Amino acid sequence: LHLNWAMWMDCGVHAREWISPAFCQWFVREALGSYQHDSTMRRLMNHLRIFVMPVFNVDGYHYSWKTDRFWRKTRSKNAKYHCRGVDANRNWKVKWCDEGASRHPCDDTYCGPFPESEPEVRAAARFLRKNRKRLQAYISIHAYAQMLLYPYSYKYATIPNFNCVVSVWSQNAVTALYSAHGVRYRYGPASTTLYVSSGSSIDWAYRHGVPYAFAFELRDTGHYGFLLPEALITPTCTETMRAVRSIALGLLRKCTS
Numbered sequence: 090l091h092l093n094w095a096m097w098m099d100c101g102v103h104a105r106e107w108i109s110p111a112f113c114q115w116f117v118r119e120a121l122g123s124y125q126h127d128s129t130m131r132r133l134m135n136h137l138r139i140f141v142m143p144v145f146n147v148d149g150y151h152y153s154w155k156t157d158r159f160w161r162k163t164r165s166k167n168a169k170y171h172c173r174g175v176d177a178n179r180n181w182k183v184k185w186c187d188e189g190a191s192r193h194p195c196d197d198t199y200c201g202p203f204p205e206s207e208p209e210v211r212a213a214a215r216f217l218r219k220n221r222k223r224l225q226a227y228i229s230i231h232a233y234a235q236m237l238l239y240p241y242s243y244k245y246a247t248i249p250n251f252n253c254v255v256s257v258w259s260q261n262a263v264t265a266l267y268s269a270h271g272v273r274y275r276y277g278p279a280s281t282t283l284y285v286s287s288g289s290s291i292d293w294a295y296r297h298g299v300p301y302a303f304a305f306e307l308r309d310t311g312h313y314g315f316l317l318p319e320a321l322i323t324p325t326c327t328e329t330m331r332a333v334r335s336i337a338l339g340l341l342r343k344c345t346s
Contacts, residue, residue: 094223095138096137096139096225096226096336096337096340097141097220097224097299098113098116098140098141098230099142099229100144100230101147101150102145102177102231103162103178104146104152104153104160104162105158105160105161106307107232107317108307108317108322109230109231110150111326112329113143113144116141116333117143119330130334133341137340137341139337140220145177145213146162146163146177146209148164149164149174158315158316159315161174161176162175162176162177163177167194167202175199175201176190176197177209178229178288179198179200179287180201180204180206180288181205181214181288181290181292182204182205182214183287183288183296184287184288185203185204185288187243188285188287189284189287200287200288214293217299218297221297221299222298225300225301226299226300226301226303227294227295227301228302228304229291229303229305230305230307231305231307233307233311233315233317234283235273235274235306236274236275236282236306237259237262237304237305237306237332238276238278238279238291238303238304238305238306239277239278239301240278240279240295241278241279241292241295242279242280242285242286242289243280243287245281250300255277258335258339259276260276261335261336262276262303262335262336263275263276264335265332265334266328266332267328269324269328270324274332283306289304291303301339308321
């Protein structure tokens, strides 16, 4: 086994997606709490370095709690406009500010004045570059839509390791998720399964050599939307935990298709 392999997971990129940071906290608690009695988790923890960023967009997340529940972006100031913030998932240096991103600072999908303009994105990109040789998987947790997405986001094209990602990783992950509570997830390229977007983190990670890059869109499909009730936090986290474990276990056996 490759003791230096690593996996990154971030949550809370978009402020209003509260179930996302809840899952990252759940993951850390479960990973540490089950280490002694869960042989699978112990194997993962012993053989993988798992980096977790529980709240990527701290300022935006805080603002969504205190002022505007549906705030999406960061909270950076703009010199020319009163509108604040940048979409942290349009600010990465990969096909930056092309289709699916806006150049207007007041829009929810504003790409920023330049790539990595946001300190949150810049700090994460710096860390990921530094650890790129060991990183084998990148996971970003979002909501909502019940989907498991992989590159590309910015174009309609098939990634070179498409067969491996689809037949082994994605299918196994959504099957594991379904086994918890019977919730179905769609999976596929982000561009065709969700929508085209440029400057996304999964495209950036994939371009920088991370072979397996995924974005989850957690519950639900629109009935509650961003206002997922408290009663659904635990079932959402338990099923997502199974999917993430499936991906992590895949790293230990690695597919070569």
